[in-house]
Amino acid sequence: MKISVVGTGYVGLVSGTCFAETGVDVTCVDVDKKKIDDLNNGIIPIYEPGLDVVLERNVEKGRLKFTTDISESLNNDCEVVFIAVGTPPDEDGSADLQHVINVARDIGKNMNHYLVAVTKSTVPVGTAEKVRKAIQEELDKRGSDLKFDVASNPEFLKEGAAVADFLRPDRIVIGMDSERVEEVMKRLYKPFLLNGHPIVFMDIASAEMTKYAANAMLATKISFMNDVANLCEIVGADINLVRKGIGSDSRIGNKFIYPGTGYGGSCFPKDVKALIKTGKENNYDLRVLMAVEDVNEDQKSILFDKFNKYYDGNLKGKTVALWGLLA
Ligand SMILES: NC(=O)c1ccc[n+]([C@@H]2O[C@H](COP(=O)([O-])OP(=O)(O)OC[C@H]3O[C@@H](n4cnc5c(N)ncnc54)[C@H](O)[C@@H]3O)[C@@H](O)[C@H]2O)c1
Numbered sequence: 001m002k003i004s005v006v007g008t009g010y011v012g013l014v015s016g017t018c019f020a021e022t023g024v025d026v027t028c029v030d031v032d033k034k035k036i037d038d039l040n041n042g043i044i045p046i047y048e049p050g051l052d053v054v055l056e057r058n059v060e061k062g063r064l065k066f067t068t069d070i071s072e073s074l075n076n077d078c079e080v081v082f083i084a085v086g087t088p089p090d091e092d093g094s095a096d097l098q099h100v101i102n103v104a105r106d107i108g109k110n111m112n113h114y115l116v117a118v119t120k121s122t123v124p125v126g127t128a129e130k131v132r133k134a135i136q137e138e139l140d141k142r143g144s145d146l147k148f149d150v151a152s153n154p155e156f157l158k159e160g161a162a163v164a165d166f167l168r169p170d171r172i173v174i175g176m177d178s179e180r181v182e183e184v185m186k187r188l189y190k191p192f193l194l195n196g197h198p199i200v201f202m203d204i205a206s207a208e209m210t211k212y213a214a215n216a217m218l219a220t221k222i223s224f225m226n227d228v229a230n231l232c233e234i235v236g237a238d239i240n241l242v243r244k245g246i247g248s249d250s251r252i253g254n255k256f257i258y259p260g261t262g263y264g265g266s267c268f269p270k271d272v273k274a275l276i277k278t279g280k281e282n283n284y285d286l287r288v289l290m291a292v293e294d295v296n297e298d299q300k301s302i303l304f305d306k307f308n309k310y311y312d313g314n315l316k317g318k319t320v321a322l323w324g325l326l327a
Pocket of ligand 1: 010011012030031085087103121122159
């Protein structure tokens with residue numbers, strides 16, 4: 001089986017490498033020439049445990065290639081093309097889809113046989129339809145009657161454990177509207193399902209929403225615990241004991257209930273904002289999520305407030321060590 005992964009960032013590089021590990025021929029594509037040159041020279045742009053070993057092994061076996069030329073990657077027997085480019089927040093908080101649509105146009109311009117175009121980027125409901133339209137428009141311009149399908153396959157890997165998460169996923173979610181897609185995706189993902197975790201097929205809109213709902217739920221747990229932690233301090237309770245007390249309840253679970261300085265990183269803030277924006281565009285206020293964001297904004301200054309209070313506002317000349325900053 002041959003596939004193409006467009007966007008060789010965090011998600012694209014890890015996905016492409018892990019698919020190659022199962023014996024699939026993968027071509028990773030990116031517009032960033034330096035990134036592709038580096039990868040072709042064995043320089044990996046990110047650090048993820050185990051990625052170097054798996055990547056080198058598959059490059060050596062000839063199953064993993066890197067190029068800036070999408071047409072090369074869509075040639076011959078390519079069955080699936082993944083879109084794994086960034087979806088940064090627009091000024092109004094919505095997901096900026098320009099890179100996704102650019103790739104869809106490139107697919108329409110360069111495909112030369114039937115294939116399945118799968119969105120792996122985190123995108124709002126309705127994006128797969130925009131991808132379908134963009135590909136079709138480009139085929140129409142070429143006067144081509146080639147057929148294709150679109151699908152949604154959101155990615156749930158965590159930075160820091162990306163390879164392990166991808167190789168042993170809790171579940172795989174596929175949004176699709178054709179039996180042909182179901183057959184292709186089952187074949188592609190079969191090796192990942194050996195741990196007994198499910199592949200969940202659903203309609204495309206539900207798959208697109210599933211990714212946002214997952215990140216929004218995790219962000220909600222974090223803000224909830226921070227809110228309760230703040231009250232604990234006021235009333236003289238210990239949040240860490242409360243955490244242990246509730247985390248052993250299987251309905252609640254012991255993950256994502258650690259209080260701290262709020263959620264951050266490359267996904268939660270933008271995905272929470274984008275989901276709130278989707279609600280607003282549809283005249284629906286996601287009130288819980290708006291409160292989650294509100295708590296998170298305040299939480300960011302809590303550590304500084306404590307520090308300031310501890311030194312009675314005399315911070316001049318103090319040396320501060322910060323641990324865990326993003327590079
Ligand atoms: N990083 C994560 O932990 C994570 C987890 C799950 C889902 N996601 C989602 O996956 C998507 C990708 O995230 P990422 O962290 O891999 O982004 P990233 O910024 O690391 O990588 C995106 C890559 O796409 C490339 N690109 C942009 N336009 C292109 C084009 N037209 N053709 C080819 N390549 C192009 C960029 O050069 C870049 O290398 C986002 O929607 C993100 O929300 C990220």
